[in-house]
Amino acid sequence: MEKADILVLDFGSQYTQLIARRLREQGVYALILPFNISAKEIKNYDAKGIILSGGPASVYANDAYFCDKEIFNLGLPILGICYGMQLIAHHFGASVVAASHKEYGKAKINVKYDCALFNNLPKSQVVWMSHSDRVENLPEGFITTAISENSPFCAIANEEKKIYALQFHPEVQHSEFGKNILKNFAKFACNCESVWNMGSFAKTQIAKIKEQVGDKKVLCAISGGVDSSVVAALLASSIKEQTILVFVDTGLLRKNEKEQVENALKLKFGIELNTIDAREIFLTKLKGVIDPEQKRKIIGNTFIEIFEEFAKKQSGVEFLAQGTLYTDIIESSVAGSSKTIKSHHNVGGLPEKMNLKLVEPLKEIFKDEVRLLGLELGLSKDLVYRHPFPGPGLAIRIMGEVNEESLNILKEADDIFIQELKANGYYDKTWQAFCVLLNVKSVGVMGDNRTYDNAIALRAVDASDGMTATFSHLPYELLENVSRRIINEVQGINRVVYDISSKPPATIEWE
Numbered sequence: 001m002e003k004a005d006i007l008v009l010d011f012g013s014q015y016t017q018l019i020a021r022r023l024r025e026q027g028v029y030a031l032i033l034p035f036n037i038s039a040k041e042i043k044n045y046d047a048k049g050i051i052l053s054g055g056p057a058s059v060y061a062n063d064a065y066f067c068d069k070e071i072f073n074l075g076l077p078i079l080g081i082c083y084g085m086q087l088i089a090h091h092f093g094a095s096v097v098a099a100s101h102k103e104y105g106k107a108k109i110n111v112k113y114d115c116a117l118f119n120n121l122p123k124s125q126v127v128w129m130s131h132s133d134r135v136e137n138l139p140e141g142f143i144t145t146a147i148s149e150n151s152p153f154c155a156i157a158n159e160e161k162k163i164y165a166l167q168f169h170p171e172v173q174h175s176e177f178g179k180n181i182l183k184n185f186a187k188f189a190c191n192c193e194s195v196w197n198m199g200s201f202a203k204t205q206i207a208k209i210k211e212q213v214g215d216k217k218v219l220c221a222i223s224g225g226v227d228s229s230v231v232a233a234l235l236a237s238s239i240k241e242q243t244i245l246v247f248v249d250t251g252l253l254r255k256n257e258k259e260q261v262e263n264a265l266k267l268k269f270g271i272e273l274n275t276i277d278a279r280e281i282f283l284t285k286l287k288g289v290i291d292p293e294q295k296r297k298i299i300g301n302t303f304i305e306i307f308e309e310f311a312k313k314q315s316g317v318e319f320l321a322q323g324t325l326y327t328d329i330i331e332s333s334v335a336g337s338s339k340t341i342k343s344h345h346n347v348g349g350l351p352e353k354m355n356l357k358l359v360e361p362l363k364e365i366f367k368d369e370v371r372l373l374g375l376e377l378g379l380s381k382d383l384v385y386r387h388p389f390p391g392p393g394l395a396i397r398i399m400g401e402v403n404e405e406s407l408n409i410l411k412e413a414d415d416i417f418i419q420e421l422k423a424n425g426y427y428d429k430t431w432q433a434f435c436v437l438l439n440v441k442s443v444g445v446m447g448d449n450r451t452y453d454n455a456i457a458l459r460a461v462d463a464s465d466g467m468t469a470t471f472s473h474l475p476y477e478l479l480e481n482v483s484r485r486i487i488n489e490v491q492g493i494n495r496v497v498y499d500i501s502s503k504p505p506a507t508i509e510w511e
Contacts, residue, residue: 002204004031005192007047011035011055011065011083017326018171018467019051019081021366022179027194028186032364039070049077049190052084054169058133059083059090060097077162077189079117082131085156085165092139092158099134099150106174113145115157116188117164117181126176127168135167162189173468198372205361206238217242218319218359219307222273224261225389226379227323227362229268230370233377234361235321236269243321244314245271248306250299251279252393252402255411264383278306286395286402292511295402299392308355321359325466326366366465387432388466396511400439405492410437412490413456420482421460430472433460435486436499436510444494453494456486461508469503 005028010016020030057064080088086096111123135153146155157164170178186192222228235243249258266273311317374384395402414435421427436457444451463469483496
């Protein structure tokens with residue numbers, strides 16, 4: 001049984017993994033488990049504390065999620081966040097009702113009592129609220145530790161039992177001292193030491209892979225991006241002789257990407273790279289498809305079909321390894337009770353029945369943590385800090401049907417955008433940048449001639465983990481030059497726009 005300092009019980013919040021991530025940043029190993037795990041099972045993890053996450057439900061609703069009540073009798077410190085707070089209040093006899101003033105976004109709290117959570121922190125703080133219910137009265141044995149304008153019980157505590165609760169989300173970046181609050185819970189309430197790091201994580205995952213795979217062989221789906229490269233590095237460090245690297249050319253890659261991947265990864269890990277040309281297969285299956293969810297599922301199913309067909313020609317292959325991240329799982333609604341945002345081809349797009357069992361060593365960490373892990377495993381900085389590229393490739397950057405003509409237009413425009421970002425020193429300053437073919441035509445004029453051509457959207461964002469992002473404030477001169485080059489050099493484009501949406505409410509990718 002895996003050990004952990006703090007267990008995070010997932011009630012379906014989009015932010016659950018951020019809780020664990022913030023603690024890991026402090027050197028405290030946190031593990032996410034389903035909300036309905038039994039108290040008996042929890043004892044096996046030898047944890048020093050428990051956190052109850054937020055979630056989309058209401059404790060007074062018929063479909064409410066409840067944890068095992070015996071958890072409150074284990075004698076472990078407990079922290080409830082948002083729904084977790086309401087659950088604690090409800091368990092200890094307080095009323096939870098629909099709020100007359102819903103709170104979404106930033107709010108100011110005033111600390112009224114210096115419990116363990118607020119030790120050495122300012123009395124006035126900006127926090128991030130996201131709730132439509134509120135605690136109506138104080139549970140027996142608890143005191144109010146912080147208030148906000150719309151939440152008279154914004155933070156409560158029972159210090160004798162070491163049970164704490166917050167109506168706001170300390171795990172998101174918008175909460176000014178949120179990471180300090182979580183650190184205080186770990187240090188002062190749970191007596192955790194800051195000893196965990198990505199080296200520890202690497203050792204744990206290598207051991208897990210060996211245990212899961214045994215003496216069987218693993219197909220590793222590799223794309224040339226950081227996620228699949230880190231997975232390959234983990235496999236090379238654990239079961240090198242049992243690993244078969246497979247690169248599928250879907251035809252949905254960026255300009256010259258097939259050649260770049262092959263040159264970069266051939267024998268990179270001392271393992272031969274097998275390339276499968278599946279361009280025609282993918283384009284045929286995507287013909288006439290315009291719905292983005294259908295695109296993702298077609299691509300996911302086709303990937304598996306190709307891998308399973310390849311696996312049949314090998315001996316002893318029982319596993320498929322891929323670079324699924326926790327962001328993928330959250331947005332695909334596979335973890336806990338999270339609501340589906342979009343299916344990822346390697347998660348929500350997987351067929352119900354498949355012959356290969358999955359190996360997903362990165363599924364509990366975020367992109368920035370994957371990069372740290374890559375450096376820990378000896379991968380080059382250039383590879384580790386390459387911009388993220390979605391598994392479905394350019395298929396979800398073309399609005400509407402995917403065909404050869406649209407792909408060629410998008411590849412050329414995207415290549416120009418990346419060229420200019422690198423030439424002007426902005427590639428490494430942005431977290432992700434790409435073009436989207438809108439398939440929306442508008443009137444233009446070139447020379448003395450009227451045009452009626454397509455439009456391209458530029459998308460560049462700043463982020464740390466991909467769960468939230470803001471648009472990159474690129475210089476006007478750079479954007480102007482990119483626009484000029486695309487319109488002049490890419491036939492079929494007469495208009496370029498810049499996407500200034502943040503996540504949320506938009507997602508980073510358009511589909």
